[in-house]
Amino acid sequence: ILERIRRFFSPAIRDIKRLESLGRSPIYSHICATIQGIPLIRSYGAQTMCTRNFSYYLDEHSRAFSLMLTMNRWLAMRIESVVATFIGLLTFSMFLVHRNLPVSDLGLILAYSFTLMGSVQWIVRLTVDVMMQMTSTERVIEYIDLKPEESSTSDQLVILPPRWPIGSIVFDNMSFRYSDDSSWVLSNINISIEPGEK
Known part of the structure; x- marks a missing residue:
């Protein structure tokens, strides 16, 4: 019965743990970005926005985390009820056969059954x-199995000339404006920028 409960419970808790792990990453990223950007946050007065974003990430993580804790309690209740039922049935059956066995044997059976069920309960929770x-x-293994974005072989790498980039920028009769209905900001510009010039 305990194995059946474990098989029923394991896929669900695994998926919830995955969601909880995914929800934890944005919290850490937000904290790091906030710490690095404290001067900018203060200068632009964005403390309220950062607090709101952090609260949102924390709420999203808390949903998965509280669901995970609730599911663990569900498992514990089911396991404990199975163990209590087993011990209750064993105790009741001992009352039925107490005339055939000495009291010391009955006490030993009951003590060992408590120990055995405690160990089984611990093993199920541990697994x-x-x-x-x-x-x-599993996430690390998924990343290992990903195809690399670019080849790691050196024969496919392009060797650039030592003075790269080389080239000049030339504008011939170039005109600029901000929108289609605005006037020309720059008109008929001719410019040539040689390599290395600023």
Whole structure:
């Protein structure tokens, strides 16, 4: 029964853990960007906007995190109810057969059943926790399997000449305006900029 509960629970908690991990990244990025941009944030008076953005990212993460905690409690309740039912049935059956076995054997059976069920309960929780923590490993494996964007072989690299870039910029009768209905800002400009000139 416990294995069935674990199989039912594992895919759901794995996906929720993935969502929680994805929701954590924007929080860290926002904190780093805010710390690096404190002078600009203060100079433009954008403290309220940064606080609002941080609250939004934190709320998104908290949804997944609280759902993950709720699901863990759901699992714990199911496991504990199965264990309590098993111990209850065992105790009831001991009352039925208590005339055939010595009391010391009945006590030993009951004590070992408590220990055994505690160990089974711990193993089920541990396997679920391991599955939850392996989501980050799955993400690393996905990144490893991605095709590289450019080839790492050196024979395909283009070797540029030592004085690259070389060239000049030439404008012949060039005219500029801001929009179609505005007047010309610059008209009939002829200019030539040679390499290295500013």
